[in-house]
Amino acid sequence: MDAPPMLPLLRPVRSGNAFEETVERLLQAIKLGVVAHGEKLPPERELAAQLGISRVTLREAIRALQDASFLDVRRGRYGGAFVVYEPPSPGTGDLRRAVKAMGQGDLEDALTFRMAVECGAAEVLASAELTPAQRGTLTRRLADVNEAAPSEYRRLDTAFHLSIAELTGSSLLTAACADARLRVTDLLNAIPVLLPNIEHASVQHAAIVDAILARDPEAARRAVAEHLEGTAALLRGFLS
Amino acid sequence: MDAPPMLPLLRPVRSGNAFEETVERLLQAIKLGVVAHGEKLPPERELAAQLGISRVTLREAIRALQDASFLDVRRGRYGGAFVVYEPPSPGTGDLRRAVKAMGQGDLEDALTFRMAVECGAAEVLASAELTPAQRGTLTRRLADVNEAAPSEYRRLDTAFHLSIAELTGSSLLTAACADARLRVTDLLNAIPVLLPNIEHASVQHAAIVDAILARDPEAARRAVAEHLEGTAALLRGFLS
DNA sequence: ATCCATTGGTCTGTTTCCAGACTTTTAACG
DNA sequence: CGTTAAAAGTCTGGAAACAGACCAATGGAT
Numbered sequence: 001m002d003a004p005p006m007l008p009l010l011r012p013v014r015s016g017n018a019f020e021e022t023v024e025r026l027l028q029a030i031k032l033g034v035v036a037h038g039e040k041l042p043p044e045r046e047l048a049a050q051l052g053i054s055r056v057t058l059r060e061a062i063r064a065l066q067d068a069s070f071l072d073v074r075r076g077r078y079g080g081a082f083v084v085y086e087p088p089s090p091g092t093g094d095l096r097r098a099v100k101a102m103g104q105g106d107l108e109d110a111l112t113f114r115m116a117v118e119c120g121a122a123e124v125l126a127s128a129e130l131t132p133a134q135r136g137t138l139t140r141r142l143a144d145v146n147e148a149a150p151s152e153y154r155r156l157d158t159a160f161h162l163s164i165a166e167l168t169g170s171s172l173l174t175a176a177c178a179d180a181r182l183r184v185t186d187l188l189n190a191i192p193v194l195l196p197n198i199e200h201a202s203v204q205h206a207a208i209v210d211a212i213l214a215r216d217p218e219a220a221r222r223a224v225a226e227h228l229e230g231t232a233a234l235l236r237g238f239l240s
Numbered sequence: 241m242d243a244p245p246m247l248p249l250l251r252p253v254r255s256g257n258a259f260e261e262t263v264e265r266l267l268q269a270i271k272l273g274v275v276a277h278g279e280k281l282p283p284e285r286e287l288a289a290q291l292g293i294s295r296v297t298l299r300e301a302i303r304a305l306q307d308a309s310f311l312d313v314r315r316g317r318y319g320g321a322f323v324v325y326e327p328p329s330p331g332t333g334d335l336r337r338a339v340k341a342m343g344q345g346d347l348e349d350a351l352t353f354r355m356a357v358e359c360g361a362a363e364v365l366a367s368a369e370l371t372p373a374q375r376g377t378l379t380r381r382l383a384d385v386n387e388a389a390p391s392e393y394r395r396l397d398t399a400f401h402l403s404i405a406e407l408t409g410s411s412l413l414t415a416a417c418a419d420a421r422l423r424v425t426d427l428l429n430a431i432p433v434l435l436p437n438i439e440h441a442s443v444q445h446a447a448i449v450d451a452i453l454a455r456d457p458e459a460a461r462r463a464v465a466e467h468l469e470g471t472a473a474l475l476r477g478f479l480s
Numbered sequence: 481a482t483c484c485a486t487t488g489g490t491c492t493g494t495t496t497c498c499a500g501a502c503t504t505t506t507a508a509c510g
Numbered sequence: 511c512g513t514t515a516a517a518a519g520t521c522t523g524g525a526a527a528c529a530g531a532c533c534a535a536t537g538g539a540t
Binding site for chain 3: 257258259293294295296297314315316317318319
């Protein structure tokens with residue numbers, strides 16, 4: 001009912017509650033597999049510094065995730081907050097519920113955003129001269145996805161996509177791509193990992209890498225666009 | 241000396257101090273010309289809500305900008321916080337100082353980021369079917385820039401660039417483009433608005449709009465990339 | 481078996497930020 | 511020339527977040 005803000009620049013300064021925001025962040029890092037099952041988060045003091053919050057607030061968040069069985073916290077030397085969560089067996093989740101949790105408009109927003117930033121990142125990377133090490137990283141990540149066990153697929157797929165942004169050397173761009181990915185993670189986790197889809201994605205991934213290594217920004221754009229369009233279509237398909 | 245955070249997802253939750261952050265935001269909105277000279281900010285209560293902060297904090301920020309002669313605050317009905325700032329006459333600022341204020345690495349980061357998100361936005365828009373109203377907005381903004389008085393040039397140029405993102409309908413993408421632009425504003429404000437540059441930019445702007453209206457994503461990408469490359473080169477040129 | 485570095489757990493005082501009620505000023509309007 | 515609505519200005523109590531010191535447990539190293 002309220003008129004929406006007309007000045008897009010005057011958007012929120014803080015996303016709200018520091019505690020909730022932190023829980024969200026950690027949860028996403030866990031779900032994305034940035035910190036895999038069995039690994040542990042950095043020590044509280046260090047993590048609090050990275051997140052720019054106080055240790056108290058961080059501890060509240062960790063406690064919440066512990067109560068929700070995402071983390072197992074052990075004290076003493078060599079202790080820490082260990083990830084207990086395992087990605088749900090594919091197709092288990094309820095996609096419709098996940099969508100409802102984020103809102104229909106937000107879904108289109110997120111998909112559009114992701115399309116833009118990932119295409120942009122691929123173009124930038126394809127326009128740059130890469131060092132052998134960078135080329136190695138890229139092909140390595142590609143191979144990782146292709147060799148992935150089903151339970152690891154999403155995590156390594158994420159890592160592959162993010163590595164494109166990371167290799168541009170722009171931390172702003174990396175953050176944007178990470179953010180974009182985060183916004184669709186819950187949805188992706190809710191749909192099954194089907195063999196035909198994996199094979200299809202694998203071909204597209206290869207096309208993306210080829211275009212980048214060939215320094216062909218246009219082809220890179222097209223490849224990423226097609227790939228993401230496929231994912232978006234898959235999502236929409238499961239919704240109808 | 242400290243090892244930089246290896247987990248890009250565990251980036252700061254809050255950008256620090258709410259007051260300072262708010263000052264920065266408002267200042268940027270003013271410098272970008274989102275709120276032009278002589279206009280006023282939204283009423284405190286409304287603005288505080290939009291920014292997601294309390295009125296008290298907002299007032300402190302406004303007070304600071306008032307002290308720094310960016311705003312003139314008048315009370316009573318039809319009062320408000322009026323923008324007093326006028327964009328510096330082109331070429332007045334010291335580019336080197338502006339660059340030093342942001343750091344060399346950050347400059348490349350910002351330019352890369354901008355390249356990626358603006359290219360991405362143009363592609364997305366060029367891939368979409370536009371309503372007549374949207375087409376009208378785009379051509380209108382283009383005309384605005386071309387007819388701009390020198391003192392208004394930067395502001396309308398910003399508005400043109402942002403409208404591309406806005407027309408995609410993705411608020412995340414719009415925010416990203418706004419953020420990217422903000423990060424180079426100070427630099428752009430520090431270099432003169434030269435006639436040859438304007439004419440060059442004008443041709444490129446037209447090419448961008450043509451490509452979007454022709455629904456040609458590849459051409460749109462190329463046009464935006466060329467345009468931004470030109471700006472980046474201009475900036476780098478003034479630095480050497 | 482003991483040591484001790486490293487890690488989580490707790491406590492205290494302070495600062496920042498907020499929500500909301502209330503006051504004052506102002507300029508257009510009747 | 512008063513009325514009035516919309517705006518800024520002020521005040522208070524409370525919640526959230528922080529900084530930093532200190533305690534407690536744990537397990538590898540000696």
